[in-house]
Amino acid sequence: MNRPRPVPQELYRHFKNKLYQIISIAIHxxxxxxxVVYQALYGDYKVYVRPLDMFMSEVDHVKYPDVTQKYRFEKVEPETVSPDKPIEMAADKTEKENMSESNEKSHIATEREKFRKEPYKHSQIMDKSVDEEAQELNLDPLVIEFMDAxxxxxxxDILSKLRPTITNEMIDIMALSLGVVVNEGDVYDRYNDLRTCLNTMEKFESTRLR
Structure with a gap:
Protein backbone atom coordinates (compact mmCIF):
# COMPACT_ATOMS: atom_id res chain seq x y z
CA MET A 1 0.00 0.00 0.00
CA ASN A 2 1.76 3.16 -1.23
CA ARG A 3 -0.68 5.64 0.28
CA PRO A 4 -0.25 7.00 3.85
CA ARG A 5 -2.39 5.19 6.39
CA PRO A 6 -5.46 7.05 7.72
CA VAL A 7 -4.92 8.76 11.06
CA PRO A 8 -7.63 9.56 13.65
CA GLN A 9 -9.29 12.96 13.11
CA GLU A 10 -8.31 13.13 9.45
CA LEU A 11 -11.00 13.96 6.92
CA TYR A 12 -11.68 11.87 3.83
CA ARG A 13 -14.04 12.42 0.92
CA HIS A 14 -15.81 9.42 -0.63
CA PHE A 15 -15.96 9.40 -4.42
CA LYS A 16 -19.70 10.04 -4.14
CA ASN A 17 -18.90 13.40 -2.48
CA LYS A 18 -19.66 12.55 1.15
CA LEU A 19 -17.35 13.62 3.97
CA TYR A 20 -16.10 11.30 6.70
CA GLN A 21 -13.76 11.60 9.69
CA ILE A 22 -11.39 8.84 10.76
CA ILE A 23 -12.02 7.54 14.28
CA SER A 24 -9.48 4.74 14.50
CA ILE A 25 -7.79 1.77 12.85
CA ALA A 26 -9.14 -1.41 14.47
CA ILE A 27 -8.13 -5.08 14.29
CA HIS A 28 -10.73 -7.74 13.47
CA VAL A 36 -10.96 1.58 9.31
CA VAL A 37 -13.52 3.01 11.73
CA TYR A 38 -14.92 6.28 10.39
CA GLN A 39 -17.88 8.59 10.96
CA ALA A 40 -20.12 10.40 8.48
CA LEU A 41 -20.09 14.20 8.69
CA TYR A 42 -23.67 14.53 7.45
CA GLY A 43 -27.15 13.25 8.24
CA ASP A 44 -27.24 11.17 11.44
CA TYR A 45 -23.41 11.05 11.73
CA LYS A 46 -23.40 7.26 11.61
CA VAL A 47 -20.21 5.29 12.28
CA TYR A 48 -18.97 2.74 9.73
CA VAL A 49 -16.30 0.02 9.55
CA ARG A 50 -14.54 -1.01 6.34
CA PRO A 51 -11.42 -3.13 5.65
CA LEU A 52 -8.35 -0.90 5.35
CA ASP A 53 -7.41 -2.30 1.93
CA MET A 54 -10.87 -1.57 0.60
CA PHE A 55 -10.89 1.89 2.16
CA MET A 56 -7.63 2.75 0.40
CA SER A 57 -8.51 1.10 -2.93
CA GLU A 58 -9.09 2.85 -6.25
CA VAL A 59 -12.53 3.58 -7.65
CA ASP A 60 -13.89 0.97 -10.03
CA HIS A 61 -13.91 3.22 -13.09
CA VAL A 62 -15.54 0.53 -15.18
CA LYS A 63 -18.56 0.57 -12.88
CA TYR A 64 -18.37 4.34 -12.32
CA PRO A 65 -16.95 5.79 -15.58
CA ASP A 66 -18.01 9.37 -14.78
CA VAL A 67 -16.14 9.56 -11.46
CA THR A 68 -13.01 11.72 -11.67
CA GLN A 69 -11.69 10.89 -8.18
CA LYS A 70 -8.92 8.25 -8.34
CA TYR A 71 -9.39 6.57 -4.96
CA ARG A 72 -12.50 5.38 -3.15
CA PHE A 73 -11.61 7.71 -0.25
CA GLU A 74 -9.25 10.66 -0.58
CA LYS A 75 -7.87 12.81 2.22
CA VAL A 76 -9.06 16.45 2.33
CA GLU A 77 -8.30 19.46 4.51
CA PRO A 78 -10.84 21.70 6.31
CA GLU A 79 -11.61 24.85 4.39
CA THR A 80 -9.83 28.01 5.49
CA VAL A 81 -12.33 30.34 7.15
CA SER A 82 -12.17 33.73 8.88
CA PRO A 83 -11.42 33.67 12.66
CA ASP A 84 -14.89 34.95 13.54
CA LYS A 85 -16.61 32.01 11.88
CA PRO A 86 -16.63 28.35 12.99
CA ILE A 87 -14.71 25.87 10.86
CA GLU A 88 -16.91 24.46 8.15
CA MET A 89 -16.03 21.19 6.55
CA ALA A 90 -15.93 21.14 2.74
CA ALA A 91 -19.40 20.18 1.53
CA ASP A 92 -20.53 19.51 -2.00
CA LYS A 93 -23.47 21.27 -3.65
CA THR A 94 -25.59 18.13 -3.65
CA GLU A 95 -25.35 17.79 0.14
CA LYS A 96 -26.42 21.41 0.65
CA GLU A 97 -29.36 20.91 -1.69
CA ASN A 98 -30.37 17.80 0.25
CA MET A 99 -30.26 19.78 3.51
CA SER A 100 -32.46 22.51 1.98
CA GLU A 101 -34.97 19.92 0.75
CA SER A 102 -34.94 18.22 4.16
CA ASN A 103 -35.67 21.55 5.90
CA GLU A 104 -38.55 22.22 3.53
CA LYS A 105 -40.07 18.78 4.16
CA SER A 106 -39.68 19.31 7.91
CA HIS A 107 -41.55 22.62 7.66
CA ILE A 108 -44.37 21.02 5.68
CA ALA A 109 -44.62 18.17 8.20
CA THR A 110 -44.79 20.69 11.07
CA GLU A 111 -47.54 22.68 9.40
CA ARG A 112 -49.53 19.51 8.65
CA GLU A 113 -49.19 18.36 12.27
CA LYS A 114 -50.49 21.74 13.49
CA PHE A 115 -53.43 21.33 11.10
CA ARG A 116 -54.17 17.83 12.41
CA LYS A 117 -54.24 19.07 16.03
CA GLU A 118 -56.65 21.93 15.39
CA PRO A 119 -59.89 21.42 17.35
CA TYR A 120 -62.72 20.12 15.24
CA LYS A 121 -65.39 22.67 14.47
CA HIS A 122 -68.60 21.45 12.98
CA SER A 123 -69.56 23.43 9.91
CA GLN A 124 -73.24 23.31 10.85
CA ILE A 125 -74.15 22.21 7.35
CA MET A 126 -77.09 20.27 8.75
CA ASP A 127 -78.86 23.64 8.78
CA LYS A 128 -78.06 24.41 5.15
CA SER A 129 -78.31 22.80 1.74
CA VAL A 130 -75.22 21.29 0.15
CA ASP A 131 -75.22 23.91 -2.60
CA GLU A 132 -75.35 26.80 -0.12
CA GLU A 133 -72.47 25.37 1.92
CA ALA A 134 -70.38 24.78 -1.22
CA GLN A 135 -70.80 28.38 -2.32
CA GLU A 136 -70.03 29.85 1.11
CA LEU A 137 -66.87 27.79 1.58
CA ASN A 138 -65.60 28.38 -1.96
CA LEU A 139 -65.01 24.64 -2.31
CA ASP A 140 -62.40 22.89 -4.36
CA PRO A 141 -63.97 21.98 -7.74
CA LEU A 142 -63.22 18.33 -6.96
CA VAL A 143 -65.78 18.45 -4.12
CA ILE A 144 -68.45 19.58 -6.58
CA GLU A 145 -67.29 16.85 -8.96
CA PHE A 146 -67.57 14.35 -6.08
CA MET A 147 -71.20 15.31 -5.46
CA ASP A 148 -72.04 15.14 -9.16
CA ALA A 149 -70.50 11.66 -9.65
CA ASP A 157 -61.21 8.20 -7.03
CA ILE A 158 -62.06 11.86 -6.49
CA LEU A 159 -61.73 11.48 -2.72
CA SER A 160 -58.20 10.10 -3.18
CA LYS A 161 -57.24 13.23 -5.13
CA LEU A 162 -58.59 15.43 -2.34
CA ARG A 163 -56.58 13.80 0.46
CA PRO A 164 -53.64 16.25 0.48
CA THR A 165 -56.00 19.22 1.01
CA ILE A 166 -58.91 17.56 2.81
CA THR A 167 -60.71 19.57 5.51
CA ASN A 168 -63.51 18.82 7.96
CA GLU A 169 -65.86 21.07 5.99
CA MET A 170 -65.21 19.09 2.82
CA ILE A 171 -65.88 15.83 4.63
CA ASP A 172 -69.15 17.18 6.10
CA ILE A 173 -70.40 18.23 2.68
CA MET A 174 -69.43 15.00 0.93
CA ALA A 175 -70.90 12.89 3.75
CA LEU A 176 -74.17 14.82 3.58
CA SER A 177 -74.33 14.31 -0.18
CA LEU A 178 -74.03 10.56 0.46
CA GLY A 179 -76.61 10.60 3.24
CA VAL A 180 -74.16 9.29 5.83
CA VAL A 181 -72.81 10.66 9.11
CA VAL A 182 -69.06 10.77 9.78
CA ASN A 183 -68.28 11.09 13.48
CA GLU A 184 -66.15 13.91 14.85
CA GLY A 185 -62.41 13.37 15.27
CA ASP A 186 -59.08 13.79 13.54
CA VAL A 187 -59.55 14.98 9.96
CA TYR A 188 -57.64 12.01 8.52
CA ASP A 189 -59.57 9.52 10.66
CA ARG A 190 -62.79 11.07 9.33
CA TYR A 191 -61.36 10.85 5.79
CA ASN A 192 -60.75 7.11 6.28
CA ASP A 193 -64.28 6.65 7.70
CA LEU A 194 -65.76 8.34 4.63
CA ARG A 195 -63.60 6.15 2.40
CA THR A 196 -64.87 3.05 4.24
CA CYS A 197 -68.46 4.12 3.53
CA LEU A 198 -67.64 4.55 -0.15
CA ASN A 199 -65.93 1.14 -0.30
CA THR A 200 -69.09 -0.46 1.12
CA MET A 201 -71.26 1.38 -1.40
CA GLU A 202 -68.91 0.36 -4.20
CA LYS A 203 -69.23 -3.33 -3.24
CA PHE A 204 -73.02 -2.98 -3.11
CA GLU A 205 -73.08 -1.40 -6.56
CA SER A 206 -70.86 -4.15 -8.00
CA THR A 207 -73.19 -6.85 -6.61
CA ARG A 208 -76.29 -5.09 -7.89
CA LEU A 209 -74.90 -4.67 -11.41
CA ARG A 210 -73.99 -8.35 -11.84
Whole structure:
Protein backbone atom coordinates (compact mmCIF):
# COMPACT_ATOMS: atom_id res chain seq x y z
CA MET A 1 0.00 0.00 0.00
CA ASN A 2 1.76 3.16 -1.23
CA ARG A 3 -0.68 5.64 0.28
CA PRO A 4 -0.25 7.00 3.85
CA ARG A 5 -2.39 5.19 6.39
CA PRO A 6 -5.46 7.05 7.72
CA VAL A 7 -4.92 8.76 11.06
CA PRO A 8 -7.63 9.56 13.65
CA GLN A 9 -9.29 12.96 13.11
CA GLU A 10 -8.31 13.13 9.45
CA LEU A 11 -11.00 13.96 6.92
CA TYR A 12 -11.68 11.87 3.83
CA ARG A 13 -14.04 12.42 0.92
CA HIS A 14 -15.81 9.42 -0.63
CA PHE A 15 -15.96 9.40 -4.42
CA LYS A 16 -19.70 10.04 -4.14
CA ASN A 17 -18.90 13.40 -2.48
CA LYS A 18 -19.66 12.55 1.15
CA LEU A 19 -17.35 13.62 3.97
CA TYR A 20 -16.10 11.30 6.70
CA GLN A 21 -13.76 11.60 9.69
CA ILE A 22 -11.39 8.84 10.76
CA ILE A 23 -12.02 7.54 14.28
CA SER A 24 -9.48 4.74 14.50
CA ILE A 25 -7.79 1.77 12.85
CA ALA A 26 -9.14 -1.41 14.47
CA ILE A 27 -8.13 -5.08 14.29
CA HIS A 28 -10.73 -7.74 13.47
CA UNK A 29 -10.70 -10.11 16.47
CA UNK A 30 -11.07 -13.26 14.32
CA UNK A 31 -9.22 -12.57 11.07
CA UNK A 32 -6.70 -9.99 12.42
CA UNK A 33 -7.56 -7.85 9.39
CA UNK A 34 -7.07 -4.10 9.81
CA UNK A 35 -10.35 -2.15 9.69
CA VAL A 36 -10.96 1.58 9.31
CA VAL A 37 -13.52 3.01 11.73
CA TYR A 38 -14.92 6.28 10.39
CA GLN A 39 -17.88 8.59 10.96
CA ALA A 40 -20.12 10.40 8.48
CA LEU A 41 -20.09 14.20 8.69
CA TYR A 42 -23.67 14.53 7.45
CA GLY A 43 -27.15 13.25 8.24
CA ASP A 44 -27.24 11.17 11.44
CA TYR A 45 -23.41 11.05 11.73
CA LYS A 46 -23.40 7.26 11.61
CA VAL A 47 -20.21 5.29 12.28
CA TYR A 48 -18.97 2.74 9.73
CA VAL A 49 -16.30 0.02 9.55
CA ARG A 50 -14.54 -1.01 6.34
CA PRO A 51 -11.42 -3.13 5.65
CA LEU A 52 -8.35 -0.90 5.35
CA ASP A 53 -7.41 -2.30 1.93
CA MET A 54 -10.87 -1.57 0.60
CA PHE A 55 -10.89 1.89 2.16
CA MET A 56 -7.63 2.75 0.40
CA SER A 57 -8.51 1.10 -2.93
CA GLU A 58 -9.09 2.85 -6.25
CA VAL A 59 -12.53 3.58 -7.65
CA ASP A 60 -13.89 0.97 -10.03
CA HIS A 61 -13.91 3.22 -13.09
CA VAL A 62 -15.54 0.53 -15.18
CA LYS A 63 -18.56 0.57 -12.88
CA TYR A 64 -18.37 4.34 -12.32
CA PRO A 65 -16.95 5.79 -15.58
CA ASP A 66 -18.01 9.37 -14.78
CA VAL A 67 -16.14 9.56 -11.46
CA THR A 68 -13.01 11.72 -11.67
CA GLN A 69 -11.69 10.89 -8.18
CA LYS A 70 -8.92 8.25 -8.34
CA TYR A 71 -9.39 6.57 -4.96
CA ARG A 72 -12.50 5.38 -3.15
CA PHE A 73 -11.61 7.71 -0.25
CA GLU A 74 -9.25 10.66 -0.58
CA LYS A 75 -7.87 12.81 2.22
CA VAL A 76 -9.06 16.45 2.33
CA GLU A 77 -8.30 19.46 4.51
CA PRO A 78 -10.84 21.70 6.31
CA GLU A 79 -11.61 24.85 4.39
CA THR A 80 -9.83 28.01 5.49
CA VAL A 81 -12.33 30.34 7.15
CA SER A 82 -12.17 33.73 8.88
CA PRO A 83 -11.42 33.67 12.66
CA ASP A 84 -14.89 34.95 13.54
CA LYS A 85 -16.61 32.01 11.88
CA PRO A 86 -16.63 28.35 12.99
CA ILE A 87 -14.71 25.87 10.86
CA GLU A 88 -16.91 24.46 8.15
CA MET A 89 -16.03 21.19 6.55
CA ALA A 90 -15.93 21.14 2.74
CA ALA A 91 -19.40 20.18 1.53
CA ASP A 92 -20.53 19.51 -2.00
CA LYS A 93 -23.47 21.27 -3.65
CA THR A 94 -25.59 18.13 -3.65
CA GLU A 95 -25.35 17.79 0.14
CA LYS A 96 -26.42 21.41 0.65
CA GLU A 97 -29.36 20.91 -1.69
CA ASN A 98 -30.37 17.80 0.25
CA MET A 99 -30.26 19.78 3.51
CA SER A 100 -32.46 22.51 1.98
CA GLU A 101 -34.97 19.92 0.75
CA SER A 102 -34.94 18.22 4.16
CA ASN A 103 -35.67 21.55 5.90
CA GLU A 104 -38.55 22.22 3.53
CA LYS A 105 -40.07 18.78 4.16
CA SER A 106 -39.68 19.31 7.91
CA HIS A 107 -41.55 22.62 7.66
CA ILE A 108 -44.37 21.02 5.68
CA ALA A 109 -44.62 18.17 8.20
CA THR A 110 -44.79 20.69 11.07
CA GLU A 111 -47.54 22.68 9.40
CA ARG A 112 -49.53 19.51 8.65
CA GLU A 113 -49.19 18.36 12.27
CA LYS A 114 -50.49 21.74 13.49
CA PHE A 115 -53.43 21.33 11.10
CA ARG A 116 -54.17 17.83 12.41
CA LYS A 117 -54.24 19.07 16.03
CA GLU A 118 -56.65 21.93 15.39
CA PRO A 119 -59.89 21.42 17.35
CA TYR A 120 -62.72 20.12 15.24
CA LYS A 121 -65.39 22.67 14.47
CA HIS A 122 -68.60 21.45 12.98
CA SER A 123 -69.56 23.43 9.91
CA GLN A 124 -73.24 23.31 10.85
CA ILE A 125 -74.15 22.21 7.35
CA MET A 126 -77.09 20.27 8.75
CA ASP A 127 -78.86 23.64 8.78
CA LYS A 128 -78.06 24.41 5.15
CA SER A 129 -78.31 22.80 1.74
CA VAL A 130 -75.22 21.29 0.15
CA ASP A 131 -75.22 23.91 -2.60
CA GLU A 132 -75.35 26.80 -0.12
CA GLU A 133 -72.47 25.37 1.92
CA ALA A 134 -70.38 24.78 -1.22
CA GLN A 135 -70.80 28.38 -2.32
CA GLU A 136 -70.03 29.85 1.11
CA LEU A 137 -66.87 27.79 1.58
CA ASN A 138 -65.60 28.38 -1.96
CA LEU A 139 -65.01 24.64 -2.31
CA ASP A 140 -62.40 22.89 -4.36
CA PRO A 141 -63.97 21.98 -7.74
CA LEU A 142 -63.22 18.33 -6.96
CA VAL A 143 -65.78 18.45 -4.12
CA ILE A 144 -68.45 19.58 -6.58
CA GLU A 145 -67.29 16.85 -8.96
CA PHE A 146 -67.57 14.35 -6.08
CA MET A 147 -71.20 15.31 -5.46
CA ASP A 148 -72.04 15.14 -9.16
CA ALA A 149 -70.50 11.66 -9.65
CA UNK A 150 -73.04 8.83 -9.90
CA UNK A 151 -70.93 5.82 -8.96
CA UNK A 152 -69.21 5.18 -5.63
CA UNK A 153 -66.09 4.07 -7.50
CA UNK A 154 -65.84 7.47 -9.19
CA UNK A 155 -66.42 9.25 -5.88
CA UNK A 156 -63.67 7.12 -4.33
CA ASP A 157 -61.21 8.20 -7.03
CA ILE A 158 -62.06 11.86 -6.49
CA LEU A 159 -61.73 11.48 -2.72
CA SER A 160 -58.20 10.10 -3.18
CA LYS A 161 -57.24 13.23 -5.13
CA LEU A 162 -58.59 15.43 -2.34
CA ARG A 163 -56.58 13.80 0.46
CA PRO A 164 -53.64 16.25 0.48
CA THR A 165 -56.00 19.22 1.01
CA ILE A 166 -58.91 17.56 2.81
CA THR A 167 -60.71 19.57 5.51
CA ASN A 168 -63.51 18.82 7.96
CA GLU A 169 -65.86 21.07 5.99
CA MET A 170 -65.21 19.09 2.82
CA ILE A 171 -65.88 15.83 4.63
CA ASP A 172 -69.15 17.18 6.10
CA ILE A 173 -70.40 18.23 2.68
CA MET A 174 -69.43 15.00 0.93
CA ALA A 175 -70.90 12.89 3.75
CA LEU A 176 -74.17 14.82 3.58
CA SER A 177 -74.33 14.31 -0.18
CA LEU A 178 -74.03 10.56 0.46
CA GLY A 179 -76.61 10.60 3.24
CA VAL A 180 -74.16 9.29 5.83
CA VAL A 181 -72.81 10.66 9.11
CA VAL A 182 -69.06 10.77 9.78
CA ASN A 183 -68.28 11.09 13.48
CA GLU A 184 -66.15 13.91 14.85
CA GLY A 185 -62.41 13.37 15.27
CA ASP A 186 -59.08 13.79 13.54
CA VAL A 187 -59.55 14.98 9.96
CA TYR A 188 -57.64 12.01 8.52
CA ASP A 189 -59.57 9.52 10.66
CA ARG A 190 -62.79 11.07 9.33
CA TYR A 191 -61.36 10.85 5.79
CA ASN A 192 -60.75 7.11 6.28
CA ASP A 193 -64.28 6.65 7.70
CA LEU A 194 -65.76 8.34 4.63
CA ARG A 195 -63.60 6.15 2.40
CA THR A 196 -64.87 3.05 4.24
CA CYS A 197 -68.46 4.12 3.53
CA LEU A 198 -67.64 4.55 -0.15
CA ASN A 199 -65.93 1.14 -0.30
CA THR A 200 -69.09 -0.46 1.12
CA MET A 201 -71.26 1.38 -1.40
CA GLU A 202 -68.91 0.36 -4.20
CA LYS A 203 -69.23 -3.33 -3.24
CA PHE A 204 -73.02 -2.98 -3.11
CA GLU A 205 -73.08 -1.40 -6.56
CA SER A 206 -70.86 -4.15 -8.00
CA THR A 207 -73.19 -6.85 -6.61
CA ARG A 208 -76.29 -5.09 -7.89
CA LEU A 209 -74.90 -4.67 -11.41
CA ARG A 210 -73.99 -8.35 -11.84
Missing amino acids: SETREEM DLAADKN
